[in-house]
Amino acid sequence: MRDNRATRLLFQVAAILFALIVTTGVLFLAKAQPFAAYKYIVLGALGSWDVVTNVLVSWVPLLLATSGLLVTFTVGLWNIGIEGQITLGAIFTTWAMRLMEQSGWNPTLILILAVLAGMLGGALWAMLAGALKTFGGVNEIFGGLGLNFVATALNIWLIFGPWKRPGVASMSGTIPFDRSLWMPIAQGSSRLTPATLVMAIIGILVVYAMIEGTYFGLRLKAVGKNARSAHILGIPTWQYMMSSFAVCGIFAGVAGAVQVTAVYHRLIPSISSGYGYLGLMVAMLVGYRASLAAPVALFFAALNVGSIQLPIVLKLDSSLAGVLQGTLVLFVILGQGVRSRILKKTKVKS
Amino acid sequence: MLTVGERQQLEILRLLWLGARALILDEPTTGISLPQKEKLFATLKKLASEGMTILFVSHKLEDVEALCNRVSVLRQGKLVGSMDPPFETGALVEMMFGKEIALEPKAQLRFGSNVLHIKHVDLEGIRIQIKGLDLQVRAGEVIGLAGMEGSGQTLFLGACAGLAQPVGGSFCLDEDEKDMTGRTYHEFRKHGVAYLPAARLEQALVPGLTLTEHFILSEGMKGLFIDRKKAEALAKSRIQAFNIKGRPDSTVESLSGGNQQRALLALMRDPLKLILVEHPTRGLDIESTIYIWNKLKERCARGTSIIFISADLDEILKYSDRVLVFFAGRVSPPLEARTLSVERLGRLIGGKDWETLEMEAAHA
Numbered sequence: 001m002r003d004n005r006a007t008r009l010l011f012q013v014a015a016i017l018f019a020l021i022v023t024t025g026v027l028f029l030a031k032a033q034p035f036a037a038y039k040y041i042v043l044g045a046l047g048s049w050d051v052v053t054n055v056l057v058s059w060v061p062l063l064l065a066t067s068g069l070l071v072t073f074t075v076g077l078w079n080i081g082i083e084g085q086i087t088l089g090a091i092f093t094t095w096a097m098r099l100m101e102q103s104g105w106n107p108t109l110i111l112i113l114a115v116l117a118g119m120l121g122g123a124l125w126a127m128l129a130g131a132l133k134t135f136g137g138v139n140e141i142f143g144g145l146g147l148n149f150v151a152t153a154l155n156i157w158l159i160f161g162p163w164k165r166p167g168v169a170s171m172s173g174t175i176p177f178d179r180s181l182w183m184p185i186a187q188g189s190s191r192l193t194p195a196t197l198v199m200a201i202i203g204i205l206v207v208y209a210m211i212e213g214t215y216f217g218l219r220l221k222a223v224g225k226n227a228r229s230a231h232i233l234g235i236p237t238w239q240y241m242m243s244s245f246a247v248c249g250i251f252a253g254v255a256g257a258v259q260v261t262a263v264y265h266r267l268i269p270s271i272s273s274g275y276g277y278l279g280l281m282v283a284m285l286v287g288y289r290a291s292l293a294a295p296v297a298l299f300f301a302a303l304n305v306g307s308i309q310l311p312i313v314l315k316l317d318s319s320l321a322g323v324l325q326g327t328l329v330l331f332v333i334l335g336q337g338v339r340s341r342i343l344k345k346t347k348v349k350s
Numbered sequence: 351m352l353t354v355g356e357r358q359q360l361e362i363l364r365l366l367w368l369g370a371r372a373l374i375l376d377e378p379t380t381g382i383s384l385p386q387k388e389k390l391f392a393t394l395k396k397l398a399s400e401g402m403t404i405l406f407v408s409h410k411l412e413d414v415e416a417l418c419n420r421v422s423v424l425r426q427g428k429l430v431g432s433m434d435p436p437f438e439t440g441a442l443v444e445m446m447f448g449k450e451i452a453l454e455p456k457a458q459l460r461f462g463s464n465v466l467h468i469k470h471v472d473l474e475g476i477r478i479q480i481k482g483l484d485l486q487v488r489a490g491e492v493i494g495l496a497g498m499e500g501s502g503q504t505l506f507l508g509a510c511a512g513l514a515q516p517v518g519g520s521f522c523l524d525e526d527e528k529d530m531t532g533r534t535y536h537e538f539r540k541h542g543v544a545y546l547p548a549a550r551l552e553q554a555l556v557p558g559l560t561l562t563e564h565f566i567l568s569e570g571m572k573g574l575f576i577d578r579k580k581a582e583a584l585a586k587s588r589i590q591a592f593n594i595k596g597r598p599d600s601t602v603e604s605l606s607g608g609n610q611q612r613a614l615l616a617l618m619r620d621p622l623k624l625i626l627v628e629h630p631t632r633g634l635d636i637e638s639t640i641y642i643w644n645k646l647k648e649r650c651a652r653g654t655s656i657i658f659i660s661a662d663l664d665e666i667l668k669y670s671d672r673v674l675v676f677f678a679g680r681v682s683p684p685l686e687a688r689t690l691s692v693e694r695l696g697r698l699i700g701g702k703d704w705e706t707l708e709m710e711a712a713h714a
Contacts, residue, residue, distance in 0.1 A: 213575050214575055214576060215573060215574070215576055218563055218567065218576060221563075222559060222563075222567055225557060225558045225559065226555075226556045228552065229553055229555055229556045230556060232535075232547065233554075233556070233564070233568050233617070234539055234568065235567065236536060
């Protein structure tokens with residue numbers, strides 16, 4: 001077997017087929033009609049302009065998280081702590097909004113400052129994971145996971161403590177902001193906020209340009225592919241790891257800020273909505289290449305939104321999208337593993 | 351915590367208890383004390399007399415002579431020969447390192463001022479300790495480090511680049527004796543020290559990146575966006591100057607070993623004060639070997655000093671001005687390469703003649 005585009009594509013197509021077969025099997029086990037389920041997912045994601053805008057609303061934070069993760073993956077880090085970084089971004093945004101709510105300032109200015117606060121929150125939380133790794137020798141996966149729990153606990157404490165609604169604290173979150181402080185919604189839509197779409201698109205373009213076109217990105221790549229050689233070539237490796245944490249934290253912070261200012265208009269307990277973990281899956285699926293991140297994130301967002309109505313129409317759990325996404329990632333990575341083993345064998349033989 | 355020797359005893363006990371009939375020991379006398387070694391040898395002899403087979407891998411001639419009933423010499427993956435007692439050290443050394451070659455007489459060069467001054471340095475590696483090493487390296491001089499792998503050369507060479515920190519003593523650069531002790535590798539690098547590791551794809555080059563990208567990285571080009579045109583022009587000129595068989599967009603892992611080594615040389619900045627090289631020509635063909643040494647010698651002629659490690663004694667004798675021999679962390683005083691022979695060097699590497707060396711040093 002040769003190592004070229006055709007065989008790579010072959011394995012990717014095979015992975016998608018296998019993922020569909022396994023998901024279909026799961027549906028049979030659940031005694032559901034697989035094709036009906038797929039049909040409703042497609043309809044649920046593309047059936048009307050309204051659901052399409054829902055897909056886009058979900059796409060924005062997912063693409064932001066994925067963009068950030070591409071930077072940490074480039075330097076060879078598994079920033080699983082991104083969930084906590086999104087949460088901290090949301091907390092800092094809410095904090096800034098609460099401070100400025102009564103100021104009477106221009107709403108646009110308030111929103112800009114709130115997003116900047118979110119960036120700061122995400123970056124600080126990410127750099128904490130980075131500092132634990134660099135100075136404490138804590139693997140970023142363990143550190144990040146621990147910090148995720150701390151972030152969730154902090155979030156819940158704020159919602160049920162200092163920032164609780166007057167009278168009753170509730171799982172439904174803090175008191176919503178005044179409508180004038182919501183991210184502006186497009187005309188003729190109920191939820192679509194063009195400003196956040198622009199942020200997400202600029203974000204992925206910035207990451208693409210950074211990784212493919214800048215000295216900074218090239219050094220990140222070198223550290224990620226071989227930190228020891230990068231050090232010998234004169235690159236200060238830990239500083240670059242730390243910077244990549246900060247950049248990813250900024251993106252996660254924007255995702256959190258979007259969740260607060262454009263989606264929920266308040267702080268809720270599950271404010272990160274799992275976009276961090278989903279972003280990890282997207283990044284793995286695209287093989288850490290920025291060029292494919294946007295369409296694949298859109299596909300994942302469509303699966304998520306499309307499966308929302310499954311419980312109603314088919315009495316199926318909406319986690320079916322998760323099954324499909326998970327198996328897809330698994331088979332793509334499995335395909336890569338099998339492919340490289342076969343390539344190695346043919347190489348040895350020749 | 352158990353010492354290396356105690357852990358070894360425990361391991362042997364465990365294997366015996368499991369009913370082992372043959373023991374294979376790889377350099378078992380490294381990192382253990384003399385009494386432990388005597389105990390080990392007594393045990394091994396007893397086990398052998400009881401019918402067990404012992405395979406003993408070592409480069410220490412004394413140990414081999416004290417313990418073994420038969421010696422087989424392997425060199426570069428080939429069985430070169432075997433010998434039964436009484437062992438003749440000279441013949442063993444010849445088997446290990448090959449026949450003496452006639453060396454061209456070396457012109458006595460005049461060296462410049464001090465480039466590196468090592469004052470009474472103590473180093474600690476994982477299983478090796480070096481104590482009280484002194485050395486002065488002058489501009490344009492080539493120092494060869496001889497010894498079996500793991501005798502302390504790599505530790506020493508790394509310390510000269512700031513990759514390992516000494517526990518005592520100091521490293522000074524230049525005539526003005528700039529104290530670099532405790533500085534990082536990157537500071538050594540800024541002061542004109544280059545380090546070329548032997549494991550090219552693991553420690554020196556980044557697989558997956560192209561030659562052009564490597565030149566960008568090593569040059570430390572500044573700015574935000576990569577100047578592709580400038581980078582490619584740089585890559586092209588270096589590829590031509592160093593006769594690398596590859597294109598600017600070739601990834602480094604696609605190059606042959608010889609071309610990877612040429613790329614490493616091409617990546618070095620200019621000018622440099624000191625070049626530290628591990629095994630400059632290991633695994634390379636004759637053409638590449640000659641080419642690489644020509645390039646290194648060019649640097650010397652312009653006042654750069656070189657310290658290199660090699661397992662090839664011919665290479666050590668041919669290219670060094672002075673030689674340091676390493677044996678289990680002991681370091682010989684600098685020996686003039688002109689006065690050395692393969693035979694003498696081989697005996698020193700195998701741990702022989704060190705007493706006379708010390709006497710000579712005391713008289714000098």
